[in-house]
Amino acid sequence: MKIGLLGTGFGRAHAAAYAARPDVENVVVFGRTPAKLQPIAEQFGFTTTTDLDEIYGDQDIGLVDVCLPTPFHADHAVRAMEAGKDVLCELPLATSMEDAHRVVEAQRATGRQAFVDLFARFSPVNEYLLKAIADGTYGPLRTWESEVRTALLWEGYDLRLDSLVMDAMHSELDLFATALGRPESVTALGAEGAWRGSAGEALLLYPGGVLARCAASALMPKTYGMSGGSRAVFADGVLETEFAGGAQGQGRTRLIEYTDAGRRPLDLPERDTYAAVIDHVLACLAGKETSRLTPESALDGLQITLDVRRRINDRA
Known part of the structure; x- marks a missing residue:
């Protein structure tokens, strides 16, 4: 090819x-x-x-x-x-x-x-979390939080509020959309000033009182790199993730399960999600797999992202 x-x-x-x-x-x-x-x-x-x-x-x-x-x-x-x-x-x-x-x-x-290229869908940690939500493994979902913190790691590229939402929050908002669809309401706030970075936060309310929160900050010093994680709280347990990385993407991601039985790290396979997307694309082109990355499947996540961006800019 x-x-x-x-x-x-x-x-x-x-x-x-x-x-x-x-x-x-x-x-x-x-x-x-x-x-x-x-x-x-x-x-x-x-x-x-x-x-x-x-x-x-x-x-x-x-x-x-x-x-x-x-x-x-x-x-x-x-x-x-x-x-x-x-x-x-x-x-x-x-x-x-x-x-x-x-x-x-x-x-x-x-x-x-x-x-x-919605690469976050191919993370083994995210796949486990999405399946747990769909299957009700830990009972009904109550709250879901995600956060990304990063330095300005890309030469000449500032993360002001417009680009922060599109570049740093979109992947997580797509996961919310993949699991839960579109929310009943969206609230968002952001902060930017004379500095080159920005910070923003969005709250999404879903039917049944499920609350999802997505936060991102590009105000960290260069030595900080990139880190973040998520916390999904269910009726019968909690799944918590954390990751660290840099300009080339995420490093190792950890997943911890908390239930009445105790705290348990879940050992999932490592995967380069960028390479996994390309593997999947080429397999689809060869007729070996069915696409998980169609433009139509990206619409709900994009709509939420644009709603968040509009509300953040309205309030900034």
């Missing part, structure tokens, strides 16, 4: 995943500046270009991987499918529901496969 990879920022993580696969014959990486393309070419041996038309005009490219800034996601996802190519789109899918629906409609019209 030949792949067109758009973007030299987070695209580097995708490039590393492709380089590790023997079934990917060639990757052509698009970037705006040769200086940012050169390290990718040197590290992975991939072809690079500053001409987007080379990607879309190459009949041998079967998959376009869109890792450009979020405002460009929908346009390039649609363009890829209209050019007869399948597409993997970095999250969030779009910056508006109108654009997100354009992607869904383009997929239906072209018959191409489209995927959204």
Whole structure:
């Protein structure tokens, strides 16, 4: 398979995943500046270009991987499918529901496969938590909290409130949507000032009085890296997670179970979620798996994220 990879920022993580696969014959990486393309070419041996038309005009490219800034996601996802190519789109899918629906409609019209890189769905910890909620393993869910704290780890990229919600809160809000659907109400607050980062928090109320909380802060010093976790409180137990990581993503995530029987760490397999997404996408393209990452499945999580962003900006 030949792949067109758009973007030299987070695209580097995708490039590393492709380089590790023997079934990917060639990757052509698009970037705006040769200086940012050169390290990718040197590290992975991939072809690079500053001409987007080379990607879309190459009949041998079967998959376009869109890792450009979020405002460009929908346009390039649609363009890829209209050019007869399948597409993997970095999250969030779009910056508006109108654009997100354009992607869904383009997929239906072209018959191409489209995927959204909602990598948090592939974390073994999150898979366990989602299954526990669905199966009622610990009784009904009462509250669910998640929090991410990070330094500004990406050169030249500030996490003001607009980008904080879309980049740091969206994955967790998608998990809420995957498990619980859309909430009855959303409340959100945020803080930003002369500094480059920001902090925000959202409260989501679901039927039956289930309360979900999502918080993110990009006000940490560079030495802090990234960390966070979640806590799901059920009628008959608690599941608590924690993780630490850096610019390249999450490190090891721990999951602790608390019940009347005591405290028990749950030993789950380690998984590189970025590589797992690409494994899944290529398996779907080969007809071996059914997609868990369709644009349609991303709509509820995106709607919640946009609602949170609007309320935070209204109050900031």
